[in-house]
Amino acid sequence: MGYKHIPVMLKEVLEYLDPKSGQEFIDCTLGGAGYTVEIAKRVGATGKVLAIDLDKLAIENAKKVFKKTRLRQGYGGQVKNVILIYGNFKNLQKIIKEEFKGERDKFDGIVFDLGLSSAQLEDKSRGFSFQLDAPLDMAFGQETGNRKQETEFIINNYKQEELTKILREYGEEKFARRIARKIVDYRNDKSIKTTGQLVYIIESAVPAIYKNNLRHSGARKIHFATRTFQALRIATNKELESIEIALPQAVDLLRKGGRIAVISYHSLEDRIVKRFFKKESKSCLCPPDIPICQCGHKTQIKILTKKIVLPSEEEIKINPRARSAKMRVAEKI
Numbered sequence: 001m002g003y004k005h006i007p008v009m010l011k012e013v014l015e016y017l018d019p020k021s022g023q024e025f026i027d028c029t030l031g032g033a034g035y036t037v038e039i040a041k042r043v044g045a046t047g048k049v050l051a052i053d054l055d056k057l058a059i060e061n062a063k064k065v066f067k068k069t070r071l072r073q074g075y076g077g078q079v080k081n082v083i084l085i086y087g088n089f090k091n092l093q094k095i096i097k098e099e100f101k102g103e104r105d106k107f108d109g110i111v112f113d114l115g116l117s118s119a120q121l122e123d124k125s126r127g128f129s130f131q132l133d134a135p136l137d138m139a140f141g142q143e144t145g146n147r148k149q150e151t152e153f154i155i156n157n158y159k160q161e162e163l164t165k166i167l168r169e170y171g172e173e174k175f176a177r178r179i180a181r182k183i184v185d186y187r188n189d190k191s192i193k194t195t196g197q198l199v200y201i202i203e204s205a206v207p208a209i210y211k212n213n214l215r216h217s218g219a220r221k222i223h224f225a226t227r228t229f230q231a232l233r234i235a236t237n238k239e240l241e242s243i244e245i246a247l248p249q250a251v252d253l254l255r256k257g258g259r260i261a262v263i264s265y266h267s268l269e270d271r272i273v274k275r276f277f278k279k280e281s282k283s284c285l286c287p288p289d290i291p292i293c294q295c296g297h298k299t300q301i302k303i304l305t306k307k308i309v310l311p312s313e314e315e316i317k318i319n320p321r322a323r324s325a326k327m328r329v330a331e332k333i
């Protein structure tokens with residue numbers, strides 16, 4: 001690996017999930033296998049970790065990572081107490097059913113570390129980074145099969161209004177309309193195939209002050225292409241939809257006292273998690289003017305992080321990727 005992988009908020013994840021010998025966990029986002037390895041060490045030979053990723057490269061990389069650990073090795077780079085699954089966490093229940101044939105349907109903890117991994121960001125053959133000139137492919141996985149690369153398809157085929165909506169909603173980009181217009185102007189001449197072309201287009205669409213000063217977002221500065229890239233990545237992978245679909249399945253799969261931890265990297269993801277936790281921690285969802293509950297909703301979880309958990313200053317210094325991370329944790333009751 002040409003990059004250094006440091007799992008984000010690992011210490012906090014382990015503190016909250018508190019894996020113990022013999023317990024069973026699901027890591028819905030294997031990535032660089034940082035969480036999986038540490039959880040596997042703690043649950044030991046009698047426990048289990050089921051680790052999912054929709055990027056085949058993450059699965060292959062994990063086998064190499066395992067070789068360097070002291071975990072008990074099985075065959076083909078697998079570790080005995082870890083099951084690696086290539087799949088999308090939006091199909092969590094189905095994955096569990098297929099894997100365990102109904103023999104196991106409750107777990108002690110489930111973790112989601114959303115977004116993309118350092119390996120994906122630094123992969124020169126993919127288009128996640130605006131700092132590398134690469135083909136416009138922001139798909140996490142190989143799911144799209146032989147369909148034309150999804151990001152390239154969006155950029156070259158979506159109507160201007162649809163592009164504006166994506167940039168505005170998923171990127172919270174204030175120059176969404178201008179960027180979308182430039183994209184359409186540019187592609188009328190020639191198709192957009194690389195991240196380099198896209199950065200050039202964004203640069204020509206936004207005001208000078210925005211690109212020269214690297215605009216401020218809260219306390220920190222971000223590159224002028226950050227929000228457009230984020231928006232296209234979210235649209236390509238249908239990220240928000242997957243989280244919405246996966247969270248209720250995850251809570252169903254927890255045993256009493258089991259915990260769910262979600263690490264998110266932007267406000268759109270975090271809002272989904274926050275709302276979901278809030279809803280599932282309530283005993284009734286009826287409007288306040290209805291005297292007797294009619295919805296039949298039952299409290300499913302207790303929120304353990306009333307105040308959101310953020311990475312320490314120390315961690316952010318060592319690993320700048322952690323700076324936008326936010327963790328929420330809940331316990332099944």
Ligand SMILES: C[S@@+](CC[C@H](N)C(=O)[O-])C[C@H]1O[C@@H](n2cnc3c(N)ncnc32)[C@H](O)[C@@H]1O
Binds near residue numbers: 029030087114117
């Ligand atoms: C931030 S990384 C996880 C890093 C990991 N926690 C570690 O310790 O190395 C996120 C990973 O989730 C994967 N991913 C994103 N969306 C997914 C989905 N819907 N289903 C399965 N994996 C997904 C990405 O491919 C990526 O490898």
